[in-house]
Amino acid sequence: xxxxxxxxxxxxxxxxxxxxxxxxxxxxxxxxxxxxxxxxxxxxxxxxxxxxxxxxxxxxxxxxxxxxxxxxxxxxxxxxxxxxxxxxxxxxxxxxxxxxxxxxxxxxxxxxxxxxxxxxxxxxxxxxxxxxxxxxxxxxxxxxxxxxxxxxxxxxxxxxxxxxxxxxxxxxxxxxxxxxxxxxxxxxxxxxxxxxxxxxxxxxxxxxxxxxxxxxxx
Amino acid sequence: xxxxxxxxxxxxxxxxxxxxxxxxxxxxxxxxxxxxxxxxxxxxxxxxxxxxxxxxxxxxxxxxxxxxxxxxxxxxxxxxxxxxxxxxxxxxxxxxxxxxxxxxxxxxxxxxxxxxxxxxxxxxxxxxxxxxxxxxxxxxxxxxxxxxxxxxxxxxxxxxxxxxxxxxxxxxxxxxxxxxxxxxxxxxxxxxxxxxxxxxxxxxxxxxxxxxx
Numbered sequence: 033x034x035x036x037x038x039x040x041x042x043x044x045x046x047x048x049x050x051x052x053x054x055x056x057x058x059x060x061x062x063x064x065x066x067x068x069x070x071x072x073x074x075x076x077x078x079x080x081x082x083x084x085x086x087x088x089x090x091x092x093x094x095x096x097x098x099x100x101x102x103x104x105x106x107x108x109x110x111x112x113x114x115x116x117x118x119x120x121x122x123x124x125x126x127x128x129x130x131x132x133x134x135x136x137x138x139x140x141x142x143x144x145x146x147x148x149x150x151x152x153x154x155x156x157x158x159x160x161x162x163x164x165x166x167x168x169x170x171x172x173x174x175x176x177x178x179x180x181x182x183x184x185x186x187x188x189x190x191x192x193x194x195x196x197x198x199x200x201x202x203x204x205x206x207x208x209x210x211x212x213x214x215x216x217x218x219x220x221x222x223x224x225x226x227x228x229x230x231x232x233x234x235x236x237x238x239x240x241x242x243x244x245x246x247x248x249x250x
Numbered sequence: 251x252x253x254x255x256x257x258x259x260x261x262x263x264x265x266x267x268x269x270x271x272x273x274x275x276x277x278x279x280x281x282x283x284x285x286x287x288x289x290x291x292x293x294x295x296x297x298x299x300x301x302x303x304x305x306x307x308x309x310x311x312x313x314x315x316x317x318x319x320x321x322x323x324x325x326x327x328x329x330x331x332x333x334x335x336x337x338x339x340x341x342x343x344x345x346x347x348x349x350x351x352x353x354x355x356x357x358x359x360x361x362x363x364x365x366x367x368x369x370x371x372x373x374x375x376x377x378x379x380x381x382x383x384x385x386x387x388x389x390x391x392x393x394x395x396x397x398x399x400x401x402x403x404x405x406x407x408x409x410x411x412x413x414x415x416x417x418x419x420x421x422x423x424x425x426x427x428x429x430x431x432x433x434x435x436x437x438x439x440x441x442x443x444x445x446x447x448x449x450x451x452x453x454x455x456x457x458x459x460x461x462x463x
Contacts, residue, residue: 049347060277062277062279062280062310063277063279064342065316065320066282066283066286067341069286069316069319069320069334069337070282070347071337071340071346071347072329072334073286073289073290074347074350075350076329077352078289078290080351080355080356081347081349081351082351082353082356083289083352083359084282084286086356086359086360086363087281087282087285087288087363088282090363090364091363092281095363122368123368126366131364131365131366136368136369137368137413154256154257154258154400155255155295156295161363166275167274168272169271169272169273169274169276169311170267170268170272173263173268173311174257174263175263175265175266176266177257177258178257178260178261178263179266181439182258182259182440184446185446185447185449186446190265190266190267197447200449201447202449202452203449204452205258205452207397208396208415208418210429210454
């Protein structure tokens with residue numbers, strides 16, 4: 033295949049974006065189409081290369097589940113914050129500097145011994161970007177979008193999450209502008225941990241509601 | 251729109267977890283295509299929903315963003331189909347998109363991605379928490395809306411008032427309505443079942459989607 037880096041140098045440009053794939057696979061049809069559209073939209077002044085780079089950098093790195101985990105850990109450690117978080121997720125997240133696109137109306141729903149929450153978006157793949165970043169591939173799958181509202185317990189079993197029939201399962205279909213975050217149950221054996229240590233235990237999947245936070249040492 | 255994107259309850263898709271599905275994406279073009287769609291479509295969801303059903307179902311998540319970006323860019327008069335084809339053939343011959351930076355545009359992306367404008371509270375909403383409601387039966391094949399088929403005609407209860415939002419699909423959002431979280435019992439939506447214990451489904455619905463029950 034063509035060595036695109038060499039071609040880039042011929043033009044005297046830097047081409048960190050769309051650098052030659054290391055795998056030496058030919059570019060996919062979708063990649064070619066994306067490049068063609070980006071080239072045109074750049075020419076027309078609709079986007080700039082650094083604007084696209086900035087979007088990728090923010091959604092892939094600056095946003096992410098580490099922020100959701102900080103929010104959860106603080107709620108576990110601080111009863112007053114816990115109360116504020118459940119009352120107004122947007123404001124409580126902003127207290128920790130967590131805010132942004134797809135986070136204008138954050139609602140936090142709490143798992144307890146009696147209630148288990150699961151978040152989905154059946155119509156597309158709405159997701160609380162500032163708290164969790166970009167959603168995993170499975171969250172965007174047709175299977176999850178179709179099944180989470182019809183057979184949530186069967187979906188949870190794919191994660192090994194077994195719930196007694198007495199536990200009330202609440203599914204949240206993000207069909208408008210509210211973006212949901214699950215506050216998982218604090219695992220036993222974490223009484224002596226500080227917020228940073230607690231945050232390290234919190235997984236992305238537990239904040240979507242497909243799994244629990246595992247007890248320490250398991 | 252009454253489209254195949256409205257997937258709640260559709261059978262036959264198989265397991266949710268598949269090898270590699272914990273990642274957010276696999277290739278560089280995918281997230282770039284998402285921004286191209288956000289920039290070219292103005293409102294990207296209606297364009298994604300306009301993808302014809304066979305293509306929608308046969309295309310990956312980011313592939314649909316790309317298709318919407320192309321449709322939106324042409325539909326909004328930003329590029330022509332001929333320009334798109336020309337650019338495609340240059341790329342195919344090995345030409346890379348030239349780097350064109352614009353710090354002001356990059357800053358605008360940062361602002362968009364990191365700022366929040368919280369929803370305003372609803373003033374004297376039609377329904378109160380605890381009220382029984384039924385989402386209307388409707389058929390709007392060409393109009394973007396956010397009322398999933400699986401709850402239409404099903405009795406639910408207002409669980410929370412979310413605030414006011416521009417009505418989905420209305421151009422320039424001149425219609426602002428309260429949005430409610432409505433709780434539905436699984437038996438009301440899917441019937442009595444032996445394979446799953448009863449559960450609750452919450453759907454966020456604009457005021458005009460709802461009738462009092």
